Amino acid sequence: MNIIRVHDIAKHEGEEVTLRGWVHKRTGKGKLAFLLIRDGSGFAQCVAFKGDLDEETFETISHIPQESSVIITGTIRKDDRAPGLPGGFELGVSALDVVQSAALDYPMALKEHGADFALDNRHFWIRMQSQWAILRIRATIISAVREWLDDNGFTLLDTPILTPAAAEGTTTLFETEYFDEGKAYLAQTGQLYNEANIFAFGKVYCFGPTFRAEKSKTRRHLTEFWMVEPEIAFCDLDELMEIEEQFVSYIVQRVLKENRPELESLGRDITALEKVEGSFPRISYDKAVEMIKEIQAETEDPEEKEFLEIEWGMDFGARHETVLTQKFDKPVFVYGYPTQVKAFYMEPMPGRPEACKSVDLLAPEGYGEIIGGSERMSDPDLLLQRIHEHGLPEESFKWYLQLRQFGSVPHSGFGMGIERTVAWICGTDHIRETIPFPRTIKRVYP
RNA sequence: UCCUCAUUAGCUCAAUUGGCAGAGCGAGCGGCUGUUAACCGCUAGGUUCUUGGUUCGAGUCCGAGAUGAGGAGCCA
Numbered sequence: 001m002n003i004i005r006v007h008d009i010a011k012h013e014g015e016e017v018t019l020r021g022w023v024h025k026r027t028g029k030g031k032l033a034f035l036l037i038r039d040g041s042g043f044a045q046c047v048a049f050k051g052d053l054d055e056e057t058f059e060t061i062s063h064i065p066q067e068s069s070v071i072i073t074g075t076i077r078k079d080d081r082a083p084g085l086p087g088g089f090e091l092g093v094s095a096l097d098v099v100q101s102a103a104l105d106y107p108m109a110l111k112e113h114g115a116d117f118a119l120d121n122r123h124f125w126i127r128m129q130s131q132w133a134i135l136r137i138r139a140t141i142i143s144a145v146r147e148w149l150d151d152n153g154f155t156l157l158d159t160p161i162l163t164p165a166a167a168e169g170t171t172t173l174f175e176t177e178y179f180d181e182g183k184a185y186l187a188q189t190g191q192l193y194n195e196a197n198i199f200a201f202g203k204v205y206c207f208g209p210t211f212r213a214e215k216s217k218t219r220r221h222l223t224e225f226w227m228v229e230p231e232i233a234f235c236d237l238d239e240l241m242e243i244e245e246q247f248v249s250y251i252v253q254r255v256l257k258e259n260r261p262e263l264e265s266l267g268r269d270i271t272a273l274e275k276v277e278g279s280f281p282r283i284s285y286d287k288a289v290e291m292i293k294e295i296q297a298e299t300e301d302p303e304e305k306e307f308l309e310i311e312w313g314m315d316f317g318a319r320h321e322t323v324l325t326q327k328f329d330k331p332v333f334v335y336g337y338p339t340q341v342k343a344f345y346m347e348p349m350p351g352r353p354e355a356c357k358s359v360d361l362l363a364p365e366g367y368g369e370i371i372g373g374s375e376r377m378s379d380p381d382l383l384l385q386r387i388h389e390h391g392l393p394e395e396s397f398k399w400y401l402q403l404r405q406f407g408s409v410p411h412s413g414f415g416m417g418i419e420r421t422v423a424w425i426c427g428t429d430h431i432r433e434t435i436p437f438p439r440t441i442k443r444v445y446p
Numbered sequence: 447u448c449c450u451c452a453u454u455a456g457c458u459c460a461a462u463u464g465g466c467a468g469a470g471c472g473a474g475c476g477g478c479u480g481u482u483a484a485c486c487g488c489u490a491g492g493u494u495c496u497u498g499g500u501u502c503g504a505g506u507c508c509g510a511g512a513u514g515a516g517g518a519g520c521c522a
Contacts, residue, residue, distance in 0.1 A: 025482095027481050027482080027484065028478085028481085029478060029479065029480065029481055029484080029485090030477070030478035030479060031478080031479050032478090032479045032481075033481095034480080034481050034482085034484095036482090045481090045482090047480075047481090049479070050479080051479085065473095066472095079480090081480060081481080081482080082480095082482090083481085083482050104473060104474080105456070105473075106456095106472090106473090107456060107457080107472095108456095108457085108472095109456080109457055109458090109471065109472045110471095110472090110483075111457065111458070111471060111472075111483070112457085112458060112471095112483095113457065113458075114457085114458075115514085115515065115516095116453095116513090116514055116515070117456095117457070117458095172520085188521095188522095189522090210522080212520085212521070212522085214519095214520055214521065215447075215519090215520085216519085216520065216521070217515085217516075217517075217518095218516075218517065218518085218521095219516075219517090220521085220522080221520090221521075221522085222522095225522065226522095227522060307517095307518090315520090315521090317518080317519085318517085318518090360522095369521085369522065370522070371522080372521085372522060415522060416522075417521095417522030418522085419522080420522060421522090431522095442513090442514075442515090
C-alpha cells in the first residue's frame with residue numbers, strides 16, 4: 001500500500017496510491033460519486049464510478065456522511081476539472097475502507113456562517129478550507145520569523161510568562177495567585193527581559209504568547225496573542241528600521257513561495273504582496289499628522305471627518321492608520337511619536353524631548369500597525385525619572401535600572417504581533433480567524 | 447466603561463399596515479456518467495432570545511432583562 005499525502009498528489013500521476021483522511025464533501029451523479037477528501041496537507045477529489053466497483057462499495061461511497069474518516073485507494077490522474085488544493089489531479093477510486101462513519105448531524109455546513117456560530121464551533125470550523133489556508137500560512141509565517149532571526153545572528157531566549165509587575169504601566173494585566181509571594185501577572189511583553197539578555201547575547205529574541213486584559217472589542221484585538229520581540233545591542237532607530245524591513249520582506253516572500261495555493265483559495269491579491277520587498281517608506285509622525293489632516297479636509301462624510309480629527313500629540317486611532325496606509329502599497333514606517341503617548345523606556349529625540357525614537361510599522365491596504373518598536377533609553381537617571389512619572393513601582397524595576405549602570409549601550413528592539421501579520425498577509429478582515437483557538441473578551445470556549 | 451446594531455428551523459435569512467410560521471442551504475429517501483455553492487422530485491425539521499404589557503389577535507407595537515457583534519478608549 002503506497003500511502004501518500006494530498007500535497008504530493010501531482011508526483012504520483014498514474015500510480016495506485018492510498019490517501020488517509022476525511023470526507024470533506026460528497027456529491028453524486030447517478031453512476032458517479034465525487035468525494036472531496038481532506039488529509040491535512042490538502043484537499044483532493046476522489047471519483048468513484050459504479051462500473052468499476054462492486055455494488056456494496058459504490059453504495060457505501062454514495063451514502064457516506066460528511067466528515068467520515070476513510071482510507072481510500074485508487075489511481076491518480078491529471079484532470080483540469082478536479083477541484084481541491086492544490087487541485088488539478090484526482091484519484092479514481094478502486095477501494096474504500098471506512099474508519100468511522102460520521103454522525104449525521106454535523107453542525108457546520110459548507111456555507112457561510114455567522115461569527116458567533118462559527119466561533120462556537122471553532123473545533124469544526126478549522127476543518128474548512130478558508131481556515132485551513134489561514135492557519136497553514138500562520139505556520140509558514142512563524143517558521144519564517146524563526147528562520148530569519150536564527151540565520152541573522154539572533155539568539156532565542158524565552159522570557160517568563162509569569163511576571164512580578166506591569167512592564168508597560170497603562171495596560172491591564174491578568175492576575176493570578178503565586179504561592180506565598182503574593183500576586184503574579186501574565187506577561188504582556190518580554191521586552192524588559194530581552195534588554196537584560198542583549199548584554200549577554202548581543203542580538204536576541206523571544207517569541208511566545210502575551211496577555212492583555214484590556215476590554216478591547218475590535219477586529220484587531222485578542223486577549224491572548226503571539227508576539228515575536230527581537231532586541232539588538234548597538235543599534236539605533238535607523239538600523240532598527242533596516243532590520244524590520246528585511247525581516248518583514250523575508251516573511252512575505254516565503255509565504256508567497258510556499259503558500260500560493262492557500263493565498264489563491266483565500267482570494268488574496270497576490271500582486272499586492274509581491275511588492276513587499278526592499279526598503280519601505282519612512283515618514284515622521286509630524287508628516288503623518290499633516291497627511292491625515294489633508295485627508296480629513298478632503299473627506300465629506302461628517303462621521304468619518306470626526307473620526308479623523310487629529311492634533312500633534314495624539315496617538316493614532318485605527319481610522320487614522322487605515323487612511324494613512326491606503327496611501328501606500330508597501331508597509332510604511334512612522335517614527336518619532338510624541339513621548340506622552342508611548343511607553344516610558346523610549347529614547348528621546350535629540351533636542352526634542354517631546355518626541356521619542358519610536359517607530360511603528362503600518363501594514364498597507366488599511367491594515368495598520370503590525371510592529372511597534374523603539375530605540376531604548378540608555379541614560380539611567382532619565383529612566384528612573386520616567387518610571388516615577390509613570391507611577392511605576394521602582395523596586396520592581398531595580399534590576400532593569402541596574403542594566404544601565406553596567407555597560408549601557410544604545411539599543412533597540414521591536415515587537416511584531418503574529419495575528420495582525422497573518423491577517424494582513426491573508427487579507428482576513430478579522431484577527432480571530434488567524435489563531436487556532438482565539439481568546440477574546442467574550443470567549444474562552446472552545 | 448460608552449455608543450450603535452442584531453437575536454425567527456441545524457445554518458443563512460424572509461414574513462407587506464398588527465391577521466394561517468416561510469424560502470434557500472444542510473439532513474434523510476429517490477433520479478441522473480464529470481460534479482465545482484451541481485441539478486430535479488419527495489420527507490422530516492419551530493418555546494420567533496427571556497419576561498411583563500397593549501390588543502379580538504403580537505415574529506411585528508411598548509417596558510425591562512439576557513446574549514452576541516461592530517466601533518470608541520487602550521494596544522500588537
